[in-house]
Amino acid sequence: MAIIRVPAPSPQAFRKNRPISDLVKSQIRHFQHLEHKLQLNLPTKFSPHDLTTEAAAAQYIAEMTTALRDPAAVRQAPVPIVAAPPKKPDSTPARRSAPKSHHKQTRQSRGTAKTTSAVPKKSHAKKHAPAKHPRKRS
Amino acid sequence: MTPDRSKPGIKKLKHVVVLMMENRSFDHMLGGLKAQNSAIDGLTGNESNPDTTGAQVPVLPLAEYQSQLDPDPNHHFAAVNLQIFGDPAKGPPLPPSMQGFVRSYYNQQQNVGHSHKILYYFTPDKLPVLSTLATEFAVFNRWFSSIPGPTICNRAFAHYGTSFGQVSMDLFYVGKQYKSIYERLLAANNTVKLFYYDQASSTMEVVNLLQNEPSLFGTFPDFLRACDQNALPDYCFIEPNYTDHDAPDGSGEAIACDQHPDHDVRAGEQFIATVYNKIRSNPQLWASTALLIVYDEHGGIYDHVSPPPCTPDGFVAQPKDTGTLDSFHFDRLGVRVPAILISPWVQKGSVINDVFEHASIPATVTDFFLGAYDARSPREKTANTFLDQLSLKTMRSEEDCPSFEFE
Numbered sequence: 001m002a003i004i005r006v007p008a009p010s011p012q013a014f015r016k017n018r019p020i021s022d023l024v025k026s027q028i029r030h031f032q033h034l035e036h037k038l039q040l041n042l043p044t045k046f047s048p049h050d051l052t053t054e055a056a057a058a059q060y061i062a063e064m065t066t067a068l069r070d071p072a073a074v075r076q077a078p079v080p081i082v083a084a085p086p087k088k089p090d091s092t093p094a095r096r097s098a099p100k101s102h103h104k105q106t107r108q109s110r111g112t113a114k115t116t117s118a119v120p121k122k123s124h125a126k127k128h129a130p131a132k133h134p135r136k137r138s
Numbered sequence: 139m140t141p142d143r144s145k146p147g148i149k150k151l152k153h154v155v156v157l158m159m160e161n162r163s164f165d166h167m168l169g170g171l172k173a174q175n176s177a178i179d180g181l182t183g184n185e186s187n188p189d190t191t192g193a194q195v196p197v198l199p200l201a202e203y204q205s206q207l208d209p210d211p212n213h214h215f216a217a218v219n220l221q222i223f224g225d226p227a228k229g230p231p232l233p234p235s236m237q238g239f240v241r242s243y244y245n246q247q248q249n250v251g252h253s254h255k256i257l258y259y260f261t262p263d264k265l266p267v268l269s270t271l272a273t274e275f276a277v278f279n280r281w282f283s284s285i286p287g288p289t290i291c292n293r294a295f296a297h298y299g300t301s302f303g304q305v306s307m308d309l310f311y312v313g314k315q316y317k318s319i320y321e322r323l324l325a326a327n328n329t330v331k332l333f334y335y336d337q338a339s340s341t342m343e344v345v346n347l348l349q350n351e352p353s354l355f356g357t358f359p360d361f362l363r364a365c366d367q368n369a370l371p372d373y374c375f376i377e378p379n380y381t382d383h384d385a386p387d388g389s390g391e392a393i394a395c396d397q398h399p400d401h402d403v404r405a406g407e408q409f410i411a412t413v414y415n416k417i418r419s420n421p422q423l424w425a426s427t428a429l430l431i432v433y434d435e436h437g438g439i440y441d442h443v444s445p446p447p448c449t450p451d452g453f454v455a456q457p458k459d460t461g462t463l464d465s466f467h468f469d470r471l472g473v474r475v476p477a478i479l480i481s482p483w484v485q486k487g488s489v490i491n492d493v494f495e496h497a498s499i500p501a502t503v504t505d506f507f508l509g510a511y512d513a514r515s516p517r518e519k520t521a522n523t524f525l526d527q528l529s530l531k532t533m534r535s536e537e538d539c540p541s542f543e544f545e
Contacts, residue, residue: 022288
């Protein structure tokens with residue numbers, strides 16, 4: 001049968017400074033419970049009231065997930081923070097608010113839709129890849 | 139129903155993959171398919187809800203990919219009571235009329251016009267992936283969320299066959315009486331994996347599985363590699379990306395693909411298509427895999443089918459937990475959600491009318507991989523299983539199954 005074409009999200013769809021949903025707030029609460037219970041020392045020192053945007057939440061969640069999957073990663077001393085909140089909820093892509101140098105590299109790679117019938121072209125990855133896009137904004 | 143193991147599709151079956159998306163009702167995503175196939179219990183266009191002025195507001199095919207359901211529609215227990223029974227404080231014996239969705243959404247902004255959007259649905263052409271898979275494989279007319287409430291307790295039913303009395307997003311620790319489907323399978327030397335999108339999106343199963351069984355987890359790229367390398371575990375559960383964020387490895391922007399309002403629904407369509415294409419493009423995997431796409435709960439969005447009663451779960455949530463005047467005995471299901479079963483052994487255009495819920499997932503996986511297994515919740519023990527839908531005598535041809543290409 002015919003190949004079905006799948007529309008891409010709009011260029012404005014990515015809004016990392018969107019306020020977090022109740023779902024992500026709950027996810028953070030669960031991680032914070034474990035952070036305190038297990039007395040984890042994350043590479044970044046997060047202030048709970050700064051975790052208001054999806055980007056900031058994601059940074060915290062990434063460090064917590066790494067800590068839970070690889071406890072050796074949290075043996076280093078904490079460094080002072082980061083995760084600045086946005087000025088306001090926005091509708092445009094925003095800049096990263098945390099220094100990447102504190103991130104532990106993951107095993108993840110750009111592996112999304114490379115199949116026989118769905119191969120994102122690198123030069124148009126923003127349109128083609130379902131979830132991971134080359135950084136086009138600083 | 140236990141599948142007939144003499145059927146070729148069941149004999150071939152080696153992998154069950156479940157992809158659980160976020161917060162959309164059946165009618166919102168698939169209701170428009172009724173116009174194409176009357177066997178699909180979608181919308182006639184005559185369904186309506188009263189708004190706060192007393193006017194009857196009809197369902198309309200005006201759903202947009204993003205920026206329409208903002209704020210996020212309330213779908214906590216009391217709000218769902220209002221949506222189903224017309225009263226936030228009471229449930230049965232009030233009839234489940236499904237007439238309170240507009241009033242529930244109105245409560246969040248006191249905007250009459252905006253409250254009507256909770257009735258909007260997608261036409262099939264706007265959701266080519268979900269609509270195509272629903273019509274080309276098997277769509278469930280009666281797959282309900284397990285609890286008339288939010289995400290985390292509903293997802294618990296997919297992992298444990300129960301939420302251990304939880305009806306909210308609060309933190310909870312699982313009881314020892316029922317093991318997760320992953321622990322059961324591992325104990326029997328089966329292979330399992332939960333694939334979250336990446337470290338920054340992670341899982342909603344934080345306090346129990348991620349804390350205690352971190353080796354159960356992998357990332358979405360791990361899933362894709364496993365498909366390429368014919369190394370897919372026996373049972374896989376995939377979680378979408380829950381946030382827009384920069385990828386932790388610096389490879390680019392990771393757009394949320396969970397379809398939770400107000401994330402762009404098209405990103406979720408592409409994610410579903412990626413999972414499907416990846417399995418389909420490996421002939422060995424395609425012949426031996428059953429893929430279930432299902433949504434965790436309705437997200438406060440309208441559906442016209444009243445949730446039915448179900449076997450009580452043995453737990454009781456008190457009024458302080460439900461936020462209503464009633465305790466809850468886990469004896470009725472939540473609002474209906476989209477669910478699609480995909481395999482080349484499934485008859486094209488199948489429409490399944492039996493009742494399913496998320497406890498059907500561990501019930502099916504346990505039944506297929508382990509057989510008799512007693513230490514399960516009453517809900518899971520009585521939940522329907524779905525692999526009998528792999529009923530064809532010969533596998534469908536390559537040409538007979540759709541594939542997707544990204545614009």
